[in-house]
Amino acid sequence: DQQVKQNSPSLSVQEGRISILNCDYTNSMFDYFLWYKKYPAEGPTFLISISSIKDKNEDGRFTVFLNKSAKHLSLHIVPSQPGDSAVYFCAASRAGANNLFFGTGTRLTVIP
Amino acid sequence: DAEITQSPRHKITETGRQVTLACHQTWNHNNMFWYRQDLGHGLRLIHYSYGVQDTNKGEVSDGYSVSRSNTEDLPLTLESAASSQTSVYFCASSPLAGGPNEQFFGPGTRLTVL
Numbered sequence: 001d002q003q004v005k006q007n008s009p010s011l012s013v014q015e016g017r018i019s020i021l022n023c024d025y026t027n028s029m030f031d032y033f034l035w036y037k038k039y040p041a042e043g044p045t046f047l048i049s050i051s052s053i054k055d056k057n058e059d060g061r062f063t064v065f066l067n068k069s070a071k072h073l074s075l076h077i078v079p080s081q082p083g084d085s086a087v088y089f090c091a092a093s094r095a096g097a098n099n100l101f102f103g104t105g106t107r108l109t110v111i112p
Numbered sequence: 113d114a115e116i117t118q119s120p121r122h123k124i125t126e127t128g129r130q131v132t133l134a135c136h137q138t139w140n141h142n143n144m145f146w147y148r149q150d151l152g153h154g155l156r157l158i159h160y161s162y163g164v165q166d167t168n169k170g171e172v173s174d175g176y177s178v179s180r181s182n183t184e185d186l187p188l189t190l191e192s193a194a195s196s197q198t199s200v201y202f203c204a205s206s207p208l209a210g211g212p213n214e215q216f217f218g219p220g221t222r223l224t225v226l
Contacts, residue, residue, distance in 0.1 A: 006154075009152075032211070032212035032213065034212055034213075034214065036217075041220070042219055042220070043116075043202050043217030043218050043219050043220050044155070044217045045217070046214050046215075046216075049212040049214065093212060093213040098143045098160070098206065098208075099160065099213070100213060100215055102154050102156075104152060104153060104154035105155075
């Protein structure tokens with residue numbers, strides 16, 4: 001049973017506009033949520049995370065929003081750049097545990 | 113600089129052959145993981161280890177095995193390769209649990225089983 005879901009397999013955005021990537025989860029016991037970015041022929045790299053006790057975390061152009069009541073989080077990229085074109089994975093974890101639960105990924109294409 | 117490496121980067125093999133994919137990390141991380149990435153499935157956990165001599169089955173462990181004889185290495189073995197095991201395989205490592213449990217990934221191995 002997929003505990004972390006990314007229902008949009010792909011997203012296209014114009015350069016300079018906002019990209020919004022969405023993620024839903026089913027397990028209310030998750031304590032942390034992470035976003036990973038993956039370029040072709042490379043391994044995923046960590047982008048940003050948020051604790052379940054917060055509703056927003058910002059790092060430069062990247063902001064993650066968490067809505068615990070809706071079991072939903074989103075990654076906002078503003079402004080989007082062509083170099084942001086990649087597959088983005090949402091992941092979740094529990095405090096004290098070592099495993100991450102990954103979503104299926106969303107391919108973002110930023111059009112110049 | 114500390115890193116995590118995988119070898120080979122590409123491998124073509126035949127059905128029924130035994131294949132071993134190597135993973136080596138120099139971070140001295142206790143935790144190591146193997147995932148496979150397939151279209152429509154994202155990253156699925158195959159096996160993981162929380163330390164030397166410790167191994168555990170993940171979501172899709174059938175047909176795979178791992179062993180952990182030291183901190184740095186977690187080789188993944190396909191006992192008898194099947195076409196369904198054609199995939200991209202990623203190794204990852206992380207320190208002991210704490211915080212968001214960020215994992216650090218290797219560059220991947222693309223395996224084709226003919």
